[in-house]
Amino acid sequence: MDAMILAPESNGKFAGMVEEMSRSNLSRCWHCLCCSGGCPFAQDMDILPNRVIRMVQLGMKQQVLASSAIWLCVGCNTCSMECPNAVDMAAVMDVLRRMAVQENVKIAEPGVLSFHQKVIDSISRYGRTHKLEIMMRYKLSEKDFFSDMDLGLKMLSKRKLDLMPSKVKDRQQVQDLFKLAKDLS
Amino acid sequence: MTFSHTQLNYFPGCSLATTAKENNASLIYFLEQFDIGLKEIPDWNCCGSSSTHSIDPGLALALASRNLFLAPDDKPLLIACPGCHLRLGEAKLTLTTNAKKRTRVEQHFGKPFHADLKLMHFFELLAEMSCAGLFKDLTGRLKNLKIASYYGCMLARPPRMNRLPNHHGLIEKTMTALGGDPVQWGFSGICCGTFLSVSRPAIASRLVNRIMKGAIQSGAECIVTACAMCHLNLEIRCAPENRIPVFHFSEILSLARDGKASREWLNRHLIDPVPVLNTRWKM
Numbered sequence: 001m002d003a004m005i006l007a008p009e010s011n012g013k014f015a016g017m018v019e020e021m022s023r024s025n026l027s028r029c030w031h032c033l034c035c036s037g038g039c040p041f042a043q044d045m046d047i048l049p050n051r052v053i054r055m056v057q058l059g060m061k062q063q064v065l066a067s068s069a070i071w072l073c074v075g076c077n078t079c080s081m082e083c084p085n086a087v088d089m090a091a092v093m094d095v096l097r098r099m100a101v102q103e104n105v106k107i108a109e110p111g112v113l114s115f116h117q118k119v120i121d122s123i124s125r126y127g128r129t130h131k132l133e134i135m136m137r138y139k140l141s142e143k144d145f146f147s148d149m150d151l152g153l154k155m156l157s158k159r160k161l162d163l164m165p166s167k168v169k170d171r172q173q174v175q176d177l178f179k180l181a182k183d184l185s
Numbered sequence: 186m187t188f189s190h191t192q193l194n195y196f197p198g199c200s201l202a203t204t205a206k207e208n209n210a211s212l213i214y215f216l217e218q219f220d221i222g223l224k225e226i227p228d229w230n231c232c233g234s235s236s237t238h239s240i241d242p243g244l245a246l247a248l249a250s251r252n253l254f255l256a257p258d259d260k261p262l263l264i265a266c267p268g269c270h271l272r273l274g275e276a277k278l279t280l281t282t283n284a285k286k287r288t289r290v291e292q293h294f295g296k297p298f299h300a301d302l303k304l305m306h307f308f309e310l311l312a313e314m315s316c317a318g319l320f321k322d323l324t325g326r327l328k329n330l331k332i333a334s335y336y337g338c339m340l341a342r343p344p345r346m347n348r349l350p351n352h353h354g355l356i357e358k359t360m361t362a363l364g365g366d367p368v369q370w371g372f373s374g375i376c377c378g379t380f381l382s383v384s385r386p387a388i389a390s391r392l393v394n395r396i397m398k399g400a401i402q403s404g405a406e407c408i409v410t411a412c413a414m415c416h417l418n419l420e421i422r423c424a425p426e427n428r429i430p431v432f433h434f435s436e437i438l439s440l441a442r443d444g445k446a447s448r449e450w451l452n453r454h455l456i457d458p459v460p461v462l463n464t465r466w467k468m
Contacts, residue, residue, distance in 0.1 A: 040375055040378075041381075041388065044385075072381070072388070074378070074379045074380060074381060075238065076338035076341060076376035076379070077338060077341035077342050078341050078376060080342070080343045080344060081341040083344070086344035087344075090343060094238065094239065094242070097239055097240055098239075098240060098241075101240050109384070109385070111384040112380075112381070112384045112385070113240070114384070115380055116235075116236035116240050116380075119234060120236055120240075120241065120244065123230070123231045123233075123234075123237070127230040127231065128202070128230060128231045129231050129234060131199075131203060134383075135383065138384075147386070148386070151421055155204075155455070158453055158454075158455060159453060160204050160417070160453060161203075162204075166199065166202045166203055168228055168229075169228050170228055173230075174230060177230075177244070177247040177251055180247040180289070180293045181241065181246070181247040183243070183289050184242075184244075184246045184247055184286055184289060184290070185241065185242055185243025185244075
């Protein structure tokens with residue numbers, strides 16, 4: 001983590017877009033650090049949550065969208081609950097992740113994005129999430145064949161992981177939802 | 186017995202239908218004992234989960250909406266998973282406040298959206314059951330079992346939803362009413378790491394082990410959680426030296442009701458809960 005925020009280039013529209021999409025007034029942030037102090041993931045982030053807000057205000061779009069912070073945020077809403085000024089920090093993080101995907105920015109935590117995509121693929125196939133298949137496909141795409149192998153076997157033996165998916169019967173309706181989704185984003 | 190709900194519509198969600206079947210079975214069993222029947226909504230789909238919410242808001246709304254449109258609006262829709270409850274609640278809020286999106290969704294499903302559909306978290310039902318005096322005869326049943334109540338992030342929510350009822354302390358209150366002994370500890374509201382358990386297991390392990398160690402240091406004999414995702418993460422990411430049994434809230438409630446818990450539920454735990462239970466009950 002750098003001690004100072006350096007803003008070599010600035011995108012004038014960025015802050016306004018993030019505010020509108022997250023429905024949050026970022027000018028309310030007084031950098032009390034409640035969000036960063038409460039965040040269970042802050043110590044792994046390259047930019048602390050309140051600094052993300054400041055960098056958004058300064059128009060530092062590329063740096064923010066390329067950060068690991070937006071992908072290590074799991075959306076647990078702790079920051080949003082802690083904020084004394086009702087800035088919806090978790091919603092800000094959501095917006096930044098979606099922008100990073102839409103604008104093809106180099107993703108700082110490709111494994112996290114890949115996991116989300118495997119979950120969405122599973123929903124597209126079955127209408128529900130099939131955990132065993134999500135895990136297998138994730139491990140394959142990461143070329144990570146051995147970690148958690150013993151855990152997986154233990155979960156199978158305890159029947160925590162089902163071999164067969166739980167499915168929605170009307171698969172066409174699920175596919176139609178993916179079409180509907182395009183009109184709702 | 187007179188209680189306002191005898192039949193509820195029910196959304197189990199993917200976790201309770203698969204990895205947390207013991208949560209589902211114990212919940213259904215517990216409510217049956219009070220003559221509350223659950224009717225699963227037909228052919229429900231995934232609520233959208235954190236993954237669609239994280240990267241595809243349109244898909245998150247579409248998936249959650251189908252469930253809202255499938256649910257009959259004559260009775261409240263009971264949701265046991267805090268994640269599903271939040272996702273369906275957010276979709277309901279969007280459909281209520283955004284006329285353009287609501288019109289598009291109504292056009293898709295060919296019927297109007299019922300904005301007064303009541304989404305009921307299991308906590309709300311439990312609070313009502315408690316108020317109606319249904320647990321009066323169960324005092325002392327948990328035999329001073331020392332319990333660390335664990336909520337994870339389930340009580341945190343965005344500012345725009347902060348006028349909805351808050352159930353902080355409900356596990357402690359219920360456990361005390363049933364004769365349990367909740368401990369004071371510092372980790373009841375710390376997130377378990379959710380999906381980082383897959384993509385960044387080291388981060389999830391650090392959080393989980395802090396939580397588990399905190400529970401042991403507080404003198405608790407077990408952890409009780411109301412979230413199936415938390416339950417899974419606490420069990421799978423815990424180091425051998427920090428192992429302490431983790432119960433689903435519904436399992437402990439059934440135990441208080443009957444003085445025993447089904448072996449089928451307990452056998453599905455990765456951290457064996459039977460030795461702790463054997464200190465008070467014959468399992």
